[in-house]
Amino acid sequence: MSVVLAIDAGTTGVRCMAFTESGTVAASSYREFPQHFPRPGWVEHDPLEIWEAVVITLKETLRELSAPVAAIGITNQRETVVVWDRKDGRPLHRAIVWQDRRGATTCEDLARQGHLDTVRSKTGLTLDPYFSATKLAWLFGPGGVEVTPSTAFGTVDSWLLWHLSGGTAHATDVTNASRTLLFDIDSLSWDGELCDLFGVKRSVLPEVVPSSARTATTAAGAVDGLPAGIPISGIGGDQQSALFGQACFEEGMTKNTYGTGSFVLMNVGPTRPQAVDGILTTVAWALGSVSASGVDYALEGSIFVTGAAIQWLRDGLGLLGDASQAGPVASSVPDSGGVFFVPAFTGLGSPWWDPRARATIIGLSRGSSRAHLVRAAVEAMAYQTADVVEAMAAAAGRAPKELRVDGGASVMDLLLDFQADLLGIDVRRSAVSETTALGAAFLAGLAEGVWSTQSEIAAVWAASRTASPTTDRARLDETAARYATWRRAVERSREWELPDS
Numbered sequence: 458m459s460v461v462l463a464i465d466a467g468t469t470g471v472r473c474m475a476f477t478e479s480g481t482v483a484a485s486s487y488r489e490f491p492q493h494f495p496r497p498g499w500v501e502h503d504p505l506e507i508w509e510a511v512v513i514t515l516k517e518t519l520r521e522l523s524a525p526v527a528a529i530g531i532t533n534q535r536e537t538v539v540v541w542d543r544k545d546g547r548p549l550h551r552a553i554v555w556q557d558r559r560g561a562t563t564c565e566d567l568a569r570q571g572h573l574d575t576v577r578s579k580t581g582l583t584l585d586p587y588f589s590a591t592k593l594a595w596l597f598g599p600g601g602v603e604v605t606p607s608t609a610f611g612t613v614d615s616w617l618l619w620h621l622s623g624g625t626a627h628a629t630d631v632t633n634a635s636r637t638l639l640f641d642i643d644s645l646s647w648d649g650e651l652c653d654l655f656g657v658k659r660s661v662l663p664e665v666v667p668s669s670a671r672t673a674t675t676a677a678g679a680v681d682g683l684p685a686g687i688p689i690s691g692i693g694g695d696q697q698s699a700l701f702g703q704a705c706f707e708e709g710m711t712k713n714t715y716g717t718g719s720f721v722l723m724n725v726g727p728t729r730p731q732a733v734d735g736i737l738t739t740v741a742w743a744l745g746s747v748s749a750s751g752v753d754y755a756l757e758g759s760i761f762v763t764g765a766a767i768q769w770l771r772d773g774l775g776l777l778g779d780a781s782q783a784g785p786v787a788s789s790v791p792d793s794g795g796v797f798f799v800p801a802f803t804g805l806g807s808p809w810w811d812p813r814a815r816a817t818i819i820g821l822s823r824g825s826s827r828a829h830l831v832r833a834a835v836e837a838m839a840y841q842t843a844d845v846v847e848a849m850a851a852a853a854g855r856a857p858k859e860l861r862v863d864g865g866a867s868v869m870d871l872l873l874d875f876q877a878d879l880l881g882i883d884v885r886r887s888a889v890s891e892t893t894a895l896g897a898a899f900l901a902g903l904a905e906g907v908w909s910t911q912s913e914i915a916a917v918w919a920a921s922r923t924a925s926p927t928t929d930r931a932r933l934d935e936t937a938a939r940y941a942t943w944r945r946a947v948e949r950s951r952e953w954e955l956p957d958s
Contacts, residue, residue, distance in 0.1 A: 459527035460484075461902040462518065462687075463894035464511055466533045466613050467695065468554065468717040469768070471507065473514035474891060475522055476898040478907055480917035482889070484521035486514040493551060498558040498803060501551040504539045504616055511617055512680050519682050526684070528905040529621070529675070530691030530897030532698035533613035535636045538592045540661070541616070543607040546624060550602055552613070553592040556718075556761060556803045560591025561812040563655075572654060579641045579648055581729070581738030583810055587759065590638035590655040597656055610661040612637070614692050621689060623676025628664040630672075630692035631747050635740040640665070642740055642754070643729060645747050667751060668693045668701075668742040669900040691901030695893045696720040697741055700755060702896025703861040703887060704918035706911045711849075711857035713842055714893065715866035717768075718806070719760040721845045723853060729754045733852045735808030736845075744903070756853055758807035758845030762816075763838040764866050766800035770834060776827050784869035787832035792939075795820040797946040798833040808848035809951065817950035820942075838866060839876040840943040846880055859883045861920075863892040873924035878936045881926045888921040 460475040460483050470489035477483050488510040493501040519526075536555035541548045553559070564584040567573070573584050582588055593610060596602045611619070612633045618626050634640040634647070639657060641648040647662050666672045669691055677685035693701060696714060700722045703712040708726040713719055724741055727749070732738055741755035764780070771777040777786065797819050799805075804812035818833070842860075850856040859882055866872055867886050877884045889895050902908050908917075927933060 458524055459907065460522060460524045461898040461907055462526050462529045463897040463901070464515070464529065464531050464617060465695070465891065465894040465897065466507060466511065466531070466617060468534045468556070471510035471514050472891065472894055473511070473518040474894045474898070475518055476895060480889065480895065483524065484518045486517035488513050500554040500556040500803070502537065502554055504541065504548040504552050507552070507613065508617070508620055515680050516682055526687050527907050528688045528690045528901040530901030531614050531617055531689065532693050532695050532893050532897035533617070533633070535612060535633055535694035535696065536587055536589050537613055538589050538596065538610060539613060539616040540596055540602055540608065540610050543609045543624065543627065546620065549608065550596055550600060553596065555587055557592060558586045558803050558812050559595055560586030563591050563594050564812070567654065576638060576651070577732045579643070579651060580635070580638055581642050581732055582636070582638055583737070585810055586812055587761070587806065588636060588638040590651070590657060593657050594655045604658050604661060606660065608661050609663070611663050615663045618673060618689060618692070621675050621679050622673040623679055625676065626673035628666045628672055630666055630668045631740050631743040631752065632668055632694040632697040633692070634665045636694060642738070645752065665747055666692070667745055667747055668697070669744045669904045670746070671904055688901070688905055690904035691897050691899070693742060693897055693900055696722055696757065697739070697755065698896035698900065699863055699893040700724065700896065701742055701899055702892030702894070703863065704915040705861065706915060709855060709857060710861070712861040712863065715763055715838055715862065715864035715872070717763070717765045719763040719838060719842055719864070721758040721842060721849060723756045723849055723857060725754050725756055725853065727753055730756065730853070735810065735848045736852045737807065742900070756849050758849055760841045760845060761803050761806045762800040763841065764864070765802070766798065766834045766837065767866070769802070770831060776831060780865070783831055783835060784871060786828050787835040787869070788871050790826070790828045790832055793833040793836055794825055794829040795822065796825055796829045796833040797943055798830065798837050799946050799950040800834065800837055801950045805947070805951065807845050809947070811951050814951045815953045817946060817953065819946050819949060835869060835872055836875060838872060839879050840940065842876060843879040843940065857882060859885055861885050861887060863887045863890055865890070870922070870924070873922065877924040877926045878933065879940060884924040885920040886922045888919040
């Protein structure tokens, strides 16, 4: 029996996993890589450190395997940009991460010039420094990166594909392309007007390929111990990959990934919905071909900071020795003691799209403890998700019947129970918590015949726990009152403007 390898290059680390045909994990490895913060609001990664983490985790995973590898899938932090020289693979700058806000002024200038409607109608996105093109505008402008015939741009999937293929494949899949502000999601192609708007030359752009189709094969010597000729047949931005890994194949099915940030996606099928304020329209996946017949769309709400707030409590304040302590510490108190934490460290995403907002903690008293602050951070994950689901339901004209969840924080039963009470629907935790990697494996395996249909994949999916909303009237009223207070805390965070520096 063969396995499918998934490389999940996330925001804080790389995970490599091998999945069997039944969807179980045969082997896995994880390695963090450093985060770089050169200025307030700026976030960078070293592309070589990302690749090093991929090499290490691939080697460790392969050492655990006895079965042959049928295919490789790649999933990645989206919007993060890497620029390198195709002649020698040398990065021309640190990768600028999706959380980075240095493009805020560019976005404000373009909005004042009247370009928002054009951007929204073509891309389904909004003018926000979150997306790749604003980062490229900085790199090719103030960043001082000179474009030559050998200059290549890609999101992290492109960077990894280029290395795994021995420098023969410069490509990205349609889901990652749809997050750049340079891609028309109706015509499913790079758009010249958008490229001109952000000062990006077409020569640097990768080829756009399907999410599930053979794109390249591994090159000899790319990674010690990795055989040459293995098909690389699945690529998906992390959130679309998680949607696929959650088997949300029917219209209206919705998932949330509680990761560094949180991302709510609803499958809306093959017809692109109209763009609305606060919620993004994106490509969910393209199976077999980049064409209208192969593409499904999704509505998305992007929350910039959820799990990263737990990391800040651990690393910045020293309140936790390990992120895994967050659940037990938060559960040690019955509520947050009136403390509300809006973790807008890099602005607010959906449904506010306010890059100037900043993190805010309100309601502190002499009785506030470490546990109250940790619980406020956990509850903030659920509040932000509720904000997005409410806006998404209004945009889609229907509310989800259930929410499928995954990601590191989904292990916390407290979070799931609180989320179910806020939304009034069942919240179902996937039996495989790393559904981002599972989705990449499904995409690759589907292309190579490991799984023959989406229905076969759906039969593999299972829930490990279902949290149902409370029927206790007093508890529901208390939850509603706390949610109203949360909304006031969000407005406080939006009143603060970080001075230019």
